[in-house]
Amino acid sequence: TTGLLWQVIRLVNKPVIFDKRLGRFWEGGGHPDEVEHGSGKCVGRIADVHAIQVITYHRLVRDKDGFNETRLASQLILVLKDRARLVVSGRDGGGSLSDDAKVLSEFLGKPFWTAT
Numbered sequence: 001t002t003g004l005l006w007q008v009i010r011l012v013n014k015p016v017i018f019d020k021r022l023g024r025f026w027e028g029g030g031h032p033d034e035v036e037h038g039s040g041k042c043v044g045r046i047a048d049v050h051a052i053q054v055i056t057y058h059r060l061v062r063d064k065d066g067f068n069e070t071r072l073a074s075q076l077i078l079v080l081k082d083r084a085r086l087v088v089s090g091r092d093g094g095g096s097l098s099d100d101a102k103v104l105s106e107f108l109g110k111p112f113w114t115a116t
Contacts, residue, residue, distance in 0.1 A: 016088050018108060023047060025078075044080070051079040052105040053113040054097050076101050079113070 018025045026043040059073040076089040076097040088104075091097055098114060105112035 018046065018104070020046065020108075025049075044078075044086070046108055048080050048082070049078050049108060049110050050081045051111045051113050052101045052108070053077040053079050053085070054101045055114075056096070059092065074098075076104070 016025060016027050023046050024044065025046060054074055054076055056072065056074040058070040060068055061071055063069050071092055073090065073092045074097045075087050075091075078086040078088055080086065089097060089100070101114075102112055104110075
């Protein structure tokens with residue numbers, strides 16, 4: 001966690017890159033200037049990040065037979081200074097994103113919040 005780059009692979013296999021040298025984060029490979037403004041992709045300044053948050057919740061899904069069931073899900077979220085939130089990664093099932101969030105928190109020097 002002492003390097004200049006840190007990356008999260010999202011469920012859809014689109015990495016989110018955190019570059020401390022540039023002071024920016026962005027979704028997808030390449031350079032942040034290649035991400036189109038207004039594209040809906042995750043992009044911003046690391047200085048605007050207030051905290052890293054993980055929320056865990058139960059999600060209602062329909063199984064293959066058409067019955068509803070609940071599954072545990074979690075999201076790794078960037079909490080911005082303007083109170084906006086950006087979902088960086090999500091996971092269905094029992095796996096938690098807390099370990100990834102703690103590493104990202106340490107890397108960026110931002111507090112880690114958890115909510116269930």
